[in-house]
Structures are given as C-alpha cells and as structure tokens.
Amino acid sequence: MYSRIVVPVDLAHPDILAKALDTATDLARHYGAALTYVSVTAETPTSVAHNPREFGEKLAEFARARGEADGLTIDAVAYTATDPTIDIDAILLRAAEEARADLVVIASHKPGLAEYFWGSHGGRLAGHATISVFVVR
Amino acid sequence: MSDSNEGEPLPPPEGASDVIETDYEIGQQNITPQIGPFGLDIHNPVFVISGLVVVAFVILTLAFQTQVEPLFTALRGFLTSNFDWFFMIAGNIFVLVCLGILISPLGKVRIGGADATPDYSYAGWFAMLFAAGMGIGLMFFGVLEPVYYFGTPWGDQPLMRDIGVVEGELADPATVEAARRMAMAATIYHWGLHPWAMYAVVALSLALFAYNKGLPLTVRSIFYPIFGERVWGWTGHVIDILAVFATLFGLATSLGFGASQAAAGIGFVFGIEGIGEDVTVAVILIIVITAMALISVLRGLDGGVKRLSELNMILAGILLLFVILVGPTATLVGQFFGNLGAYVTEILALSNPVGRDDDGFRQGWTAFYWAWWISWSPFVGMFIARVSRGRTVREFITCVLLIPTIVSAIWMTTFGGSAIDQVIARVSESAVYGYVIEAYVPELSLFGMLSELPFAAITSTIAIILVVVFFVTSSDSGSLVIDTITAGGKIDAPVVQRVFWVTFEGLVAAALLIGGGLVALQAMAVSTGLPFALVLLLGCVALIKGLMAEPR
Numbered sequence: 001m002y003s004r005i006v007v008p009v010d011l012a013h014p015d016i017l018a019k020a021l022d023t024a025t026d027l028a029r030h031y032g033a034a035l036t037y038v039s040v041t042a043e044t045p046t047s048v049a050h051n052p053r054e055f056g057e058k059l060a061e062f063a064r065a066r067g068e069a070d071g072l073t074i075d076a077v078a079y080t081a082t083d084p085t086i087d088i089d090a091i092l093l094r095a096a097e098e099a100r101a102d103l104v105v106i107a108s109h110k111p112g113l114a115e116y117f118w119g120s121h122g123g124r125l126a127g128h129a130t131i132s133v134f135v136v137r
Numbered sequence: 138m139s140d141s142n143e144g145e146p147l148p149p150p151e152g153a154s155d156v157i158e159t160d161y162e163i164g165q166q167n168i169t170p171q172i173g174p175f176g177l178d179i180h181n182p183v184f185v186i187s188g189l190v191v192v193a194f195v196i197l198t199l200a201f202q203t204q205v206e207p208l209f210t211a212l213r214g215f216l217t218s219n220f221d222w223f224f225m226i227a228g229n230i231f232v233l234v235c236l237g238i239l240i241s242p243l244g245k246v247r248i249g250g251a252d253a254t255p256d257y258s259y260a261g262w263f264a265m266l267f268a269a270g271m272g273i274g275l276m277f278f279g280v281l282e283p284v285y286y287f288g289t290p291w292g293d294q295p296l297m298r299d300i301g302v303v304e305g306e307l308a309d310p311a312t313v314e315a316a317r318r319m320a321m322a323a324t325i326y327h328w329g330l331h332p333w334a335m336y337a338v339v340a341l342s343l344a345l346f347a348y349n350k351g352l353p354l355t356v357r358s359i360f361y362p363i364f365g366e367r368v369w370g371w372t373g374h375v376i377d378i379l380a381v382f383a384t385l386f387g388l389a390t391s392l393g394f395g396a397s398q399a400a401a402g403i404g405f406v407f408g409i410e411g412i413g414e415d416v417t418v419a420v421i422l423i424i425v426i427t428a429m430a431l432i433s434v435l436r437g438l439d440g441g442v443k444r445l446s447e448l449n450m451i452l453a454g455i456l457l458l459f460v461i462l463v464g465p466t467a468t469l470v471g472q473f474f475g476n477l478g479a480y481v482t483e484i485l486a487l488s489n490p491v492g493r494d495d496d497g498f499r500q501g502w503t504a505f506y507w508a509w510w511i512s513w514s515p516f517v518g519m520f521i522a523r524v525s526r527g528r529t530v531r532e533f534i535t536c537v538l539l540i541p542t543i544v545s546a547i548w549m550t551t552f553g554g555s556a557i558d559q560v561i562a563r564v565s566e567s568a569v570y571g572y573v574i575e576a577y578v579p580e581l582s583l584f585g586m587l588s589e590l591p592f593a594a595i596t597s598t599i600a601i602i603l604v605v606v607f608f609v610t611s612s613d614s615g616s617l618v619i620d621t622i623t624a625g626g627k628i629d630a631p632v633v634q635r636v637f638w639v640t641f642e643g644l645v646a647a648a649l650l651i652g653g654g655l656v657a658l659q660a661m662a663v664s665t666g667l668p669f670a671l672v673l674l675l676g677c678v679a680l681i682k683g684l685m686a687e688p689r
Contacts, residue, residue: 047163054351082523
C-alpha cells in the first residue's frame, strides 16, 4: 500500500512526537515501507543546535538511534529556512515530494491546545498535499 | 525564492568556525503564556519590560503632551550640543574599524563558517539592506539637504563657508560653485561611509556571533567576549531592551517623516490644500501602511520583505533614471565625480570633532544624524546580519560600506544636484527655493523639484508610492527584528508575535501623531542613540576579538 513514509520531526519538542513516531514505525513494519524523518531548522542558532550542520547531525543521530531501537533503517533529511515561522509548511510539502513519499505521518496537537509549532501545520499539510496525510493527535 | 537555498536539503558541512561553548540554551529564559487563543514564546524580562515601558511612554506623552514637548526638544538640544564631539569621534572610529578590517587578513573570514554559501543573490541582498537602511530618509532629505546647505539663511552651513544665494540674490559664480560643492560634500558625508559603518559594525558583529559562534541572534550576544556568561543576565537584558527601544523609536521617527511627506505629496499632486497638516490623513496613511507591512510579515522574509524591497529598488531606480535623463544628464554625470572628489577632500574637515565654529551645522545636523543612525543601527544591523550568511567579511564590508556610499552619492547628486541647478537657474522663482529657504516646508522639497521637470504628475505619484513602500519595508523588517530580540533570539517564534509588533508600531506612531508627540519621538530616537554609541564602541572591541578567533 505504502512504500515510503515521511515523518516531520521537531527536535525542540520531542515529547509530543512519541505517538506519531510509534505510529510511523508500526505502519512501516506493516507495509514494509521505508521511513524518512524530515525536519526544518532556522539558519540562525536555535535551542537545538548552533548551526544547520550541527542540526543535521543531531537529526541523523535521532533517526539512527530510533531506527536501532525499532530494528529499522530510518533516513533523515534536514532542511534550512530563512524564515521558518512562515515557510515551514511549503518546505514540508516539498520534503515529502523530494523523498518520493506516499504517506506523511505528522504529529499535531488537539485543536484548541496551545502548542504553536505543530499547531496548524498538520492540518495545512493535509489540505495541500497530493499524497495521504495521517495526522496523529 | 529562486536565489535562496530555502528548502534545499542541508548543504554539506559548512567548514570550520569557532563555536563558543556556553551553557546558555536559546529560549531557556523564554516564557510561553497563553493569551486568549494565542500561544506566545517570549523572552522574560525583555519582552515584558519593553512592552510595558513603550505603552507607558505613549500614555504619558499623550496625557502630558504640552508639558513634555519642550522637555524633549530641550533633551535633543542638550544631547546634540554637549555630546556632538562624542558622536563624531565614535562615528570616525566605526569607519576606521571597518576600513581596517576590510584591508586586514580578517577580511577572509566567512560568515556562517568557512564553506557557507550565500542565501541571497547580490540583487536581493542589496535591495533588502538598502531598503531597510536608508529608504525614507533618501526621499525626505535628497532634495532638502543639499539645497539647505547651499543657501541656508540661518547660519548653519557646513564649515561656515560662503553660501551660494543670499537674500534671493545669487553670489558670484566662483562662490556659487564652491557652495554647491560644499553642499554636496556635506550631504554625502551624512549619507556615506559614516552611517553605513555604524550599520556594518552592528551587522557584522551580530552575524559573526550568531552564524559562526552559535550564540542567539540578539544584540547581547555581541558582548560575550567582554562580559562572558553575564550577558545572559541583567547586563544582557539591558542591552536588548535598549536595542528594542532604539528600534521602535528610530522606526517611529521614520514613520513621522514618511507620513508627513506622503500626506504633503498627495495634497501637492491632487491640489488639496491643507492635507499635509491634517492628522486624520496621516493616521489613515499609517493604517494603510501598517496593513501592508502586516501582509508583508505574514508572507515571510522571502515572500514578503524581499519582494517588496526589490519592487522598491526598481521604482527608486526608475525615478532616479528619469531625473538623470530629463535633467542635465551630462552635467550630472560630471558632477557625480566632482561631488565624490569634494567628499574625499572635505571629509577630514567635516569629521573633525573639535575646534570648529560651525555649531549650527555640526550639532544641529551631523550630531543629530549620527545619533539617529546609531539608534537605527540595531534594527538595520540585525536585519542585514540575518540576510548576510555565506558572505566573506571583505565582501560584506564592500557591499555594506562602499557600494551604498556610492549609491547615496549618485542619489544625492541626482536629486540635490538637479535641485541646486534649479535654484541657480531661477533663484527665488524656483519651487525648491520657496520650500527650503523662503518658507521652510521640508516635506514638499522633493515635489517642488519634480514639479519643474516634465511629467511632474507621474513622477510625483511614483515618489509618493516610493515613500509608502519604503515605509512598509522599514516597518516590516523592523518588526521582524523586534520580534526576534524579544523572543530571545528565536526566529521561529509564533506568527502572532510579529503581528503584535507590526500593529503596535502603527499604533504608537498614530497615537503620537494625534498627540502631537512626534517631536518627542525624534528626541527619544536621539536619546537612545547616546547610550547605544557607547555600547557600539564596546562592540567594536568584541568584533575584532571575535574575528581574530575565527579560522581564516
């Protein structure tokens, strides 16, 4: 059914990711699909990393550790943005396309809860993507 | 977005850079309050204190407008007449530091690490830094300032040289030519190396300490080499809060110039009397402009701010080219080199801080400009820093210091030179003479000059649009900067915060216009310039220290 699953990852808020990551792993196992973590960082220093390179390394390590725990190979692709607040939705869409994914699994908060980062991104992604989007709440 | 690496997978390692290891984590002092449906992510206490003080300032100014206005006017006078030497020495130091770094081996350092690649093409980059850095000022002072120095009847001409026109009579040809050269040299001096050196010092320091050292993109980071871990405490809070004030008041000063010029221009073009003095018109203009700035920040740095800046440059280029072509083209080209020559020969005399008798010029103009540029420097500097990743220091200084100086000289030669020619040709008959020297109506000086050229209605309309768009590009980039500082260096703070700052800037300007507090505002811009000049001098030391530690 699915051959490549993409999961947007927010390294600054790993706690709210757990359920989406579990879901993605289960789906990947079930369909024998490949799994890719993607993430977007600012070019300026952030709470996660001093620079984009360090961010890329941290994402790769995050994917490797998770893959080892799950017994899967998980790829990681990091993207940079000059204005992440605004541009993140467009970049995630492009990331899914470039990874040739046929399913996106994205964590999202319950509507109404104050969590800005993943707030409406899952919803907007589902609205614009041509592939399937699984919004995990 | 074609020329940015936006959305590209990460480039391979960015090469060596000297990352500063600190235990401070970006955002660790941030609080995330929930206001209504909006979640915020703001720095405590920087956001809280700057927000409250600005609100209090507006309320107090509105409540006591008649009492505070003379107070602020006196404050501005006190600062510029007692600290003119300090501003001027500081200005000279910034130029020397920049030129020193330019020719030294430190120029090889690359912003963002040895192998970083630029995010923006030269055109997009240059458009953004110019639109943010000078914009409205060029529109407001391009005609006003040269003509003013050429024939000021108030005794505040540069270096007390003879002026070209006295009581409606042209002086002898040699004096006229000398006065013209001096007027252009002094104007280019105020819009040339010195202001851009102030911007360059702040921008380069911010870029270096964020992109190479990995510290948060906020003004306090520059001072890490001097204060160490203390920059994360109150030392840093004070620096950041000062930067927010300087940005807000500097922007509001610009808003004031822009609104009055646009309103006056509309009245001039459409022949409506008294519209320039009508506060309602100015407030409506501010609302329109704020709405445009809001759309711009919501579209983001690439989709909004950069595109508007480019549109801005195209419009400004068209207007400039038009004035060059329909004006005395050959004379202007010749004058451009002559004016640059005059600038070079007079710069030492003009920048000498002591032992001069031209108090009116030195204190009223130079010191005011220096204070104003310095109060703008955190905003322009931070914005330039944000879009300059991937450039080498040498490239950076060339593009932020030398090229803008030449562009300013071209602009001033074209607008000021044409205007002075009109004064020489028709003396008191010319519109410019009427607006600058006879009856001082500075906001109409540009339109007066255009009115004597062909297609005045079209060029004046372009000029009004330019004033408005320049205004928008300053307002949107300024809001992004304030948002970043008050979010502790995060550029991915919630959208609602930038909406807050854009709206707030418009509100501050509107409230102060209604309350007649624009004088106060300009005084505040100058007042924040003084402490910031000190801060910047320290910043020079930190910058050189920081650059020396980088691999070259």
